[in-house]
Amino acid sequence: MASLFILLFTGRLMDVNSEPDSRERSTLEGLKERKLNAEYGVLNVTDRILLRVLGDVLVSTTNRSADTKYCITAVDLSPDMKTVYYVENAATMTNTSDSSNKTVAVWKAEWVEALQSYTSSHLAGGWPVPNKDPTKPLEDSDVSGLLVLDGGYLLVSQKHNDRIEKLEVTTGKSVDKWALDAPLGLAKHPAQDAFFASSGDRINKISLTVPSFWVRIDVVAGPETNISKTGYVDSDVSTEVRFSDPLIGPQSISLDSRNLYVLDFWSNVVRRVSITSRATKTIAGGMYTMFGLEGGFNRSSQCIVTGNGCNLFVTGRGRLHWLPLDDPDGNVLSIKIVAELVQSDGSSGSLMAMALTTDDRYLFVGTGDGRIMKLEMNVSALHQCGLPPLPPVDSRKKPTGTxxxxxxxxxxxxxxxxxxxxxxxxxxxxxxxxxxxxxxxxxxxxxxxxxxxxxxxxxxxxxxxxxxxxxxxxxxxxxxxxxxxxxxxxxxxxxxxxxxxxxxxxxxxxxxxxxxxxxxxxxxxxxxxxxxxxxxxxxxxxxxxxxxxxxxxxxxxxxxxxxxxxxxxxxxIAGGSLFYDRLHKCKSTTGNVSEECETMDLIGSCNLPLTWTERMSIARQIATCLRYLHHEVDHPILHRDVKSRNVLVEGEGKVLRAYLADFGLARPGSCGHSDGTPSSGQTTVPTLTRSGTPGYMPPEYVYESKLTMSSDVFAFGVVLLELVTGMRAVMKMNEADSIPLYLLARQRELALRCTEDFPSQRPDMGQVVQEIDTIKRTNCASGGLKALSGHTFLHPLDGPSPR
Known part of the structure; x- marks a missing residue:
């Protein structure tokens, strides 16, 4: 019996009659200590073709107290899948039986190859949970969401503190935070530097490229007003959608960035939010499930989707549900319970958060009794869209009759x-x-x-x-x-x-x-x-x-x-690009980089510096090309990536020719001016991804992802500045600082205004400070600083906060 107990929790059978080694002794001590906490439930797998239990990730944890109950409310994985980050709720009973102290902390369990097990360590917290009502379940966490980001950071949503905090994964140090009313779950956008955060009545989208003190929170689905409007309404119009505590997690969004799957806690349903159209539709569950029927989603915590977009897994009532879809955008074919956590008294346990590896092979499930169960998934048994769903019978049986x-x-x-x-x-x-x-x-x-x-x-x-x-x-x-x-x-x-x-x-x-x-x-x-x-x-x-x-x-x-x-x-085009071959630094024939070099074109001919006439000729030729795209075709076209790298040049003098290239981001169809005035009866172009090049993107695109014909005009203006000044679109002042060329021009313009000959034409110092602050804020958000080089800008610049 002892051997069976050890096998269940360690995944390997040890000889209990032999003297355990140091690693086994540590494991046994951990088991003995944790056995004092509570009687763990048994995770019964009902579909053994699909799933196999490998064990508890936290089996070797020894730093828990016998008078404290634990619960795992959020789980996510490191990019290399070797570290499990998790949120642990702890409730310590006080001297009086009717009260307890609740805290929440972020931990990480790292896989140690030599030990063939996970080693846990504290990362951040524990923060006290403000509501100490002992009648509330331990699952009522202050930190409901956890999201690991690339670059060594993770996000935690603190519901009672009304904020989302960014932490370093190595030190747990807080480096940034966003204000949001009662945030719940978190999910990263697969194709953009942005993340989704659910709150009581809506789904929000927050940019990671804009500093948190300047960020604009975009409501993807739910009311746009600050007044809470909970409920249960599906709609094709995003602002008409109503939620009641929508729950999401790191794997709740499809890899193609099209759909976000939401578990509506109080409505007992699974809903799909289209990222593109922002429509919301219920695809499974309903009020009838409150009576415990098959597929019920009461006490549910999370919904995840597999990499092919054809399978959903939902935790609810201590059960793990499998929902195959007929199409990534389609309907649920069936609802099947594939695993269930059963307590020693026969009641259902709690299955909480989930995390799935990128290859869909391993599933990590946090439990209400403080464990993280690791399950192996038979990927070949998962449903493939377009094929009939797997039968709920043992595949080893021979088919007969029907x-x-x-x-x-x-x-x-x-x-x-x-x-x-x-x-x-x-x-x-x-x-x-x-x-x-x-x-x-x-x-x-x-x-x-x-x-x-x-x-x-x-x-x-x-x-x-x-x-x-x-x-x-x-x-x-x-x-x-x-x-x-x-x-x-x-x-x-x-x-x-x-x-x-x-x-x-x-x-x-x-x-x-x-x-x-x-x-x-x-x-x-x-x-x-x-x-x-x-x-x-x-x-x-x-x-x-x-x-x-x-x-x-x-x-x-x-x-x-x-x-x-x-x-x-x-x-x-033998002359090469305007950026690489005609304007900026290049390698000379000796391989050295010179500050002012006579460039070589793509066939080895020497390119003399462009004359003023040639620079204006290039500007006019590209301008006529953009005029054609914007005003002279039936359906106006936005290039979206106008820059000196995409301008090809050949010849010189009067025979110089310039060509606009690279239409990989072009958008045919509707477009309008920045002031809303339509051109050719069209309006602003909506965008789903922020694509472009730092230094060439206008502020309205960086802040609000709005594209108009003026976006191309802005980028052309930067190219014109490059032609006039010979400088790059983003000027690197030193190793840690850079500034867009157009902002450099604005600084020059401010200096000229301050040195006007007539005193009446000079600005007062209040206006000067305001203009400098505007330039600095714009530089942080849109210029190519850390915010646009793959790193979030963490520290606000000196000066007053934006109003």
């Missing part, structure tokens, strides 16, 4: 699909020859399955892919798709342009037959894992450049999507 009929139907459908795919492959081999126009082709999304067939001679590859409705197909008109074999041959005979690679990928100079002649081309090959963001950039580049024509637009010659390789082909 089950056998279903199997035969499934086999028949699969065989029929295989025959159709085989026929499609044969047709594809005969259909593709050399270049091909692609009026009816599409780019497959990241997770689309692609079927290919190719001839041994390498004449081409046929690709067929079905796209979900969220992915718009390619609609090129004159741009051609180039076979991968042709591009590979060109790259082998070409050269990689060192220093010209960007976020998209590597760039090669090569020669290709375009039309009836061989031309020099630049080939951009996407690097890294293909995801939805890169898909959008690729699609925007192809569709935008296929629909517009201007002498100062760098046109697209062709593209390739074979074998999940996404490649763009452009004319080769």
């Amino acid at each position: 089950n056998m009929s279903r199997v035969m139907i499934f086999v028949g459908v699969a065989l029929g699909c295989a025959i159709v795919l085989l026929g499609a492959g044969v047709c594809a081999m005969h259909a593709i020859r050399g270049f091909k126009h692609v009026g009816n082709s599409v780019i497959p999304p990241p997770d689309t399955k692609i079927t290919e067939s190719s001839t041994r001679s390498g004449t081409g590859t046929g690709i067929s892919a079905s796209l979900p409705s969220s992915f718009d197909p390619l609609r090129p008109t004159v741009v051609q798709e180039i076979p991968l074999s042709v591009i590979q041959m060109a790259i082998r005979n070409g050269v990689c342009l060192d220093g010209k690679s960007g976020a998209y990928g590597d760039v090669y100079r090569a020669s290709l037959m375009v039309g009836q002649k061989m031309v020099d081309v630049a080939i951009k090959v996407m690097k890294g894992e293909f995801n939805e963001m890169k898909h959008k950039q690729f699609r925007a580049e192809v569709n935008t450049l296929s629909s517009v024509r201007h002498r100062h637009l760098c046109k697209l010659l062709g593209f390739c999507t074979e074998e999940k390789k996404f490649i763009l082909v452009y004319p080769f």
Whole structure:
């Protein structure tokens, strides 16, 4: 019996008759100490095909008191998945039986390879829980949310202190905080430097790039007023949605950034909030579940979603529920209890917070009796969207009767699909020859399955892919798709342009037959894992450049999507970019960097410094190009990433030509002026991700993610300043400080106003201080300081706080 007890809590069987070693002795002492605290419930796994209990992460913890009860209310994992961060509630009974002292603290359990176990250490807290009502359950925590960030920080939401605090993961030191009424759960936006925070009646979104003292909290769903309006209302209009204590966690948001899954505590339901449309819909649960029926979500704590977006797991009433979805945006197919925590008296225990590893293999579940149970997930048993849900029977049983009929139907459908795919492959081999126009082709999304067939001679590859409705197909008109074999041959005979690679990928100079002649081309090959963001950039580049024509637009010659390789082909512009090759520092022929160098273009020719006439010529050519995009096409187009790096230049003097390139962030369609005045009957463009380059982004985009045609105008103004001054868009004053060029111009303008010849034209010192404070605040939020270089600005600058 003793051996069985040790096996249950340590995951390994020890010989109780032998003398334990130091590690085993420590474990046994920990078990003995913790056994005094309470009788632990048993976590019964009801679906052993899907889950397997590995043990308690905190089994070796020895620093707990026998007269204190513990509860784990929040859990998250480090980026390397080796450290478990958790929030621990502790209630110590006082001399009188009707009162207790409650505290809450943040701890971390680090995996120690040599010990093959986790070692816990205190990180921050314990903070006293203000409400000491002993009738309230221990689960009523002051810290309801925990979120680990990249860069060595984590966030904790302190409900009773009305704030979210940012801590260092090594020291537990508080480095920043945001004010928010009674914050609950936290979740990081997968594609943006922002996080979601739930509170009593709404879901909020908070930027991590803007200093906390200047941040504007965006209400994603719920009332926008400061007056609390709890309730239970689904709506396509975000401000009409009502919640009653919505609970979220680090894995409550889908990896494609489309959906946030919310557990509405008092309404006993699971709801889906669309990040894009901000509509809210109930997908499971309801008031009928309060009577304990299958799928009830009473006393629920959290909902998480797997990486493929097809499976939800919900903790409620001491149970772990599995909810497969028919589609990442679809309906719940079934609700199944896959594990249950049962107390020694037969009552249900409490399963609290959850954390899931990025590969969906391990699930960590915090319990109401102070444990963190680690479960192994059979990833192959998870539901895959588009396939029938897994049957609730033991897979080792042979199918009989009705089950056998279903199997035969499934086999028949699969065989029929295989025959159709085989026929499609044969047709594809005969259909593709050399270049091909692609009026009816599409780019497959990241997770689309692609079927290919190719001839041994390498004449081409046929690709067929079905796209979900969220992915718009390619609609090129004159741009051609180039076979991968042709591009590979060109790259082998070409050269990689060192220093010209960007976020998209590597760039090669090569020669290709375009039309009836061989031309020099630049080939951009996407690097890294293909995801939805890169898909959008690729699609925007192809569709935008296929629909517009201007002498100062760098046109697209062709593209390739074979074998999940996404490649763009452009004319080769020998002069290079305005930034790298004509304006700013470059490496000389000796490899040294000179302050004022005569630059070399991409073919090794010497580029003399630009003359004043050439600088104004470049400015005018790019201005006419932007005028065309904004005012001379049927549907105005915002470039969104105008900068000197995206201006290509060739020639000199009167034959100098400038071209605007890189439309990976372009947005066709509606746009308007910053004052709200529409152009061509259109309005402001909404954005879902903050994309752009520090130093070129206007304040309204940094603060509120609003795009108008003026956004391109602002960026063009920065390029114009670069042309006029020869300075970079972000001036690095020293290793720790930098300032956008446009703010430098504003400082110069302020200095000129202070030195006006006539006293009446000079500002008073009150105006001067106000102007300097404005420049400083704008620099913190939008210029390329730490806030836009991957680090949150932690310390406000000297001076009065913004009003």
